[in-house]
Amino acid sequence: MEILSATELRKSYGANEVVCGISFAIRAGECFGLLGPNGAGKTTTLRLCLGLIDPDGGRIALGGVPIPQRAREARLRVGVVPQMDNLDPDFTVEENLLVYGRYFGLRERAIRQRIPALLEFAGLAARAQSRIQTLSGGMKRRLTLARALVNDPDIIFMDEPTTGLDPQARHLIWERLRALLAQRKTILLTTHFMEEAERLCGRLVIMDHGRFIAEGSPRELIARNIEPEVVEVYGDGVGDWAARSSGLASRMEQTGETVFCYATDPRQLLAVLESEHGLRYLHRPANLEDVFLKLTGRELRD
Amino acid sequence: MTDFAHRSLRRVPRPSLRFVPIWRRNFLVWKKLAAPSILGNLADPMIYMLGLGYGLGAMLPQVGGVSYIAFLAAGTVCFSTMNSATFEALYSAFSRMHVQKTWDAILNAPLDLDDVVLAELVWAASKSFLSGLAILVVVWLLGLSSSPLSLWVLALIPLIGLCFGAIGLAITALATSYDFFMYYFTLVITPMTMLCGVFFPTEQLPSAFQLASNLLPLTHATALVRPLLLGSVPADIALHVLVLAAYAAVAFYAALVIFRRRLLN
Numbered sequence: 001m002e003i004l005s006a007t008e009l010r011k012s013y014g015a016n017e018v019v020c021g022i023s024f025a026i027r028a029g030e031c032f033g034l035l036g037p038n039g040a041g042k043t044t045t046l047r048l049c050l051g052l053i054d055p056d057g058g059r060i061a062l063g064g065v066p067i068p069q070r071a072r073e074a075r076l077r078v079g080v081v082p083q084m085d086n087l088d089p090d091f092t093v094e095e096n097l098l099v100y101g102r103y104f105g106l107r108e109r110a111i112r113q114r115i116p117a118l119l120e121f122a123g124l125a126a127r128a129q130s131r132i133q134t135l136s137g138g139m140k141r142r143l144t145l146a147r148a149l150v151n152d153p154d155i156i157f158m159d160e161p162t163t164g165l166d167p168q169a170r171h172l173i174w175e176r177l178r179a180l181l182a183q184r185k186t187i188l189l190t191t192h193f194m195e196e197a198e199r200l201c202g203r204l205v206i207m208d209h210g211r212f213i214a215e216g217s218p219r220e221l222i223a224r225n226i227e228p229e230v231v232e233v234y235g236d237g238v239g240d241w242a243a244r245s246s247g248l249a250s251r252m253e254q255t256g257e258t259v260f261c262y263a264t265d266p267r268q269l270l271a272v273l274e275s276e277h278g279l280r281y282l283h284r285p286a287n288l289e290d291v292f293l294k295l296t297g298r299e300l301r302d
Numbered sequence: 303m304t305d306f307a308h309r310s311l312r313r314v315p316r317p318s319l320r321f322v323p324i325w326r327r328n329f330l331v332w333k334k335l336a337a338p339s340i341l342g343n344l345a346d347p348m349i350y351m352l353g354l355g356y357g358l359g360a361m362l363p364q365v366g367g368v369s370y371i372a373f374l375a376a377g378t379v380c381f382s383t384m385n386s387a388t389f390e391a392l393y394s395a396f397s398r399m400h401v402q403k404t405w406d407a408i409l410n411a412p413l414d415l416d417d418v419v420l421a422e423l424v425w426a427a428s429k430s431f432l433s434g435l436a437i438l439v440v441v442w443l444l445g446l447s448s449s450p451l452s453l454w455v456l457a458l459i460p461l462i463g464l465c466f467g468a469i470g471l472a473i474t475a476l477a478t479s480y481d482f483f484m485y486y487f488t489l490v491i492t493p494m495t496m497l498c499g500v501f502f503p504t505e506q507l508p509s510a511f512q513l514a515s516n517l518l519p520l521t522h523a524t525a526l527v528r529p530l531l532l533g534s535v536p537a538d539i540a541l542h543v544l545v546l547a548a549y550a551a552v553a554f555y556a557a558l559v560i561f562r563r564r565l566l567n
Binding site: 073076091099 | 320327402407412
């Protein structure tokens with residue numbers, strides 16, 4: 001069953017079309033990733049699907065309800081983890097959950113009964129009475145996640161949920177998201193962390209300049225778009241070496257001091273590198289980041 | 303912009319009780335910070351009323367047929383209500399919308415911008431009710447008003463609060479930073495305080511200013527509150543009430559349209 005579908009979705013700001021006729025459908029219980037560099041149109045897509053902004057064209061159905069016409073009704077069954085924390089700084093952890101639950105028309109008693117389990121889930125059971133300012137970045141994110149679950153939603157929208165977190169905090173969030181997927185919750189995730197997408201998403205699309213430029217499972221995307229093995233080479237004179245050795249790999253790309261060599265069979269390349277003094281290298285399987293960089297380019301996005 | 307989007311930005315608001323949980327959120331914050339808030343809202347106008355009323359009043363003959371402090375009492379109730387509603391609708395609403403992103407969090411729940419803006423308006427009026435009421439109580443305690451008619455002021459203060467809360471929200475909808483509010487205070491609120499019978503009767507003004515004064519909402523507030531505190535039935539009640547209500551309704555709708563343009567695009 002599809003819990004969210006969008007067809008030919010369009011949105012422009014002035015002459016700038018930020019969402020250019022995208023279509024997708026998310027099945028209940030899956031984790032669907034929306035990947036793309038900054039400014040690709042990911043957040044605008046989320047806001048369109050939540051009915052916070054009106055599309056210029058296209059159709060959206062969320063939980064079987066047309067958006068934006070009946071967005072308020074649809075959001076009763078949705079949880080949102082926004083990109084920037086917007087917890088209430090004047091409240092305690094517990095009050096944040098209580099006040100947010102009221103926005104869903106939930107009864108005070110029902111919310112209070114739910115709070116211990118939410119705090120447990122977020123690893124904040126001991127911090128119920130803490131003020132928001134005393135929480136770490138990771139704790140705030142987890143509280144934002146708990147807040148998004150206060151209405152026991154069917155689908156959770158997450159806009160870059162781990163941006164700005166340290167690795168420990170990030171792994172804890174991933175673990176919590178997997179727990180939600182095990183409970184058959186649906187997740188729509190935007191991210192520019194490829195590792196995050198690879199770990200969590202069953203299916204994903206790569207978005208750039210308002211369009212989808214690739215879709216599939218992480219494995220499919222890698223298999224379809226890129227050579228299976230990568231050798232990163234760095235060290236003095238790596239540029240000259242690359243110019244001499246271009247026949248050793250099917251593709252080579254230089255970024256700064258590093259040359260990325262993409263190959264189906266890198267044995268000959270590795271043998272050559274063994275004898276090159278002054279160059280160091282790293283041999284690894286291709287990953288989603290390689291696909292992402294190949295498709296969206298290596299130039300900086302602001 | 304398509305026709306569809308255009309229509310939806312200008313659609314007529316449909317108020318609902320959904321604003322209540324948002325109002326309660328603001329109330330919970332207020333409860334935590336009540337002491338400095340009460341002090342700021344109450345002490346300041348009280349000091350002006352007592353200082354000017356007794357200090358300046360001692361040098362004055364009667365003003366408008368009564369002692370200066372009795373004259374000033376009505377002005378202070380209106381001024382204090384206006385200021386309190388204005389501060390809340392400007393600085394506090396702006397920080398909830400723009401700085402803390404509280405509105406963004408609320409809009410992700412099954413509430414819409416109309417609910418949020420209505421909650422802000424009712425909240426600003428609620429806070430200003432407290433300010434106006436406190437001054438009124440002091441006026442009663444000092445024996446500056448003893449007529450039962452003065453109880454009607456309790457019904458007028460919320461209307462004055464809604465009026466200035468709505469105008470303030472329209473200004474906030476346009477604001478890019480806190481500095482923007484300086485224009486509103488300096489160019490609108492301060493002149494209005496001088497033109498609308500707060501500190502002295504409007505009859506003292508040159509005739510051109512008197513004309514302008516009649517167009518300003520605060521004039522209609524003092525025209526109602528002053529006679530009631532002094533124990534007489536105001537003239538042209540319907541007109542004054544209508545002007546205040548019209549300011550509230552038009553400003554609220556304008557605020558909503560500008561907020562929609564700003565936040566729902």
